[in-house]
Amino acid sequence: MPLVRIDVNEGRAPDELRRLSRAIHDAILAEYGIPERDYFHILTEHPQGQILAQDAGLGFERSGGVVMIQIFTQGGRSQEAKQKLFAAVAGKLSEEGVAGEDVFIGYVENTAGDWSFGFGRAQYVTGELAVPKR
Numbered sequence: 001m002p003l004v005r006i007d008v009n010e011g012r013a014p015d016e017l018r019r020l021s022r023a024i025h026d027a028i029l030a031e032y033g034i035p036e037r038d039y040f041h042i043l044t045e046h047p048q049g050q051i052l053a054q055d056a057g058l059g060f061e062r063s064g065g066v067v068m069i070q071i072f073t074q075g076g077r078s079q080e081a082k083q084k085l086f087a088a089v090a091g092k093l094s095e096e097g098v099a100g101e102d103v104f105i106g107y108v109e110n111t112a113g114d115w116s117f118g119f120g121r122a123q124y125v126t127g128e129l130a131v132p133k134r
Contacts, residue, residue: 001038002073023092031085066102075109
């Protein structure tokens, strides 16, 4: 059950933002096998100049079309699974016209007890939700 934050520069149409979100969700569905309704995305547009994303010394330039993605999810997946997810996200976003150099992903892991889906309860801890299997 990932929580995904997607940050982009202003200027994309609402339908394009929806397609970017859907592309990322489809990649997560394909790679992690989560349920379709585990769809928790926050899309934020920023004025030009508020996203600073250089290349970390890798020798490429990003455009104003950069898509900054943070994926918050429970720990336990292998490095291989994460690498496959990163590639799947980049591939799906490529289908939406986002260049590979404009895809930035930060991956943050936590535990089942770190989630509340409503009502102030940690549903994985209370047993209201089954802890996803890896």
